[in-house]
Amino acid sequence: MVDVTRVMESLAEQGVTVLFKTDAERMRDGTKPWTFVASGAPFRDDLLVRTDAVSVEACLEVCLPRLREYGLVIPD
Known part of the structure; x- marks a missing residue:
């Protein structure tokens, strides 16, 4: 299971604003x-x-790979 808080904090540290x-x-x-x-x-x-x-998990399944394509580091 993805730790959403950890992902959002990591993205914020890289200059990304995240909204769920x-x-x-x-x-x-x-x-x-x-x-x-x-x-x-x-x-x-x-x-x-x-x-x-339909869910938080479904959002992450779509968006996290795209964010990685832009070179962002996403924790597991």
């Missing part, structure tokens, strides 16, 4: 209520790494 949120309306509708957004200094041209998913 859950949307009550989408939760009631059963449609991808979780959102992950990462932005900040390591990205050029105001690039974001973002996804909407």
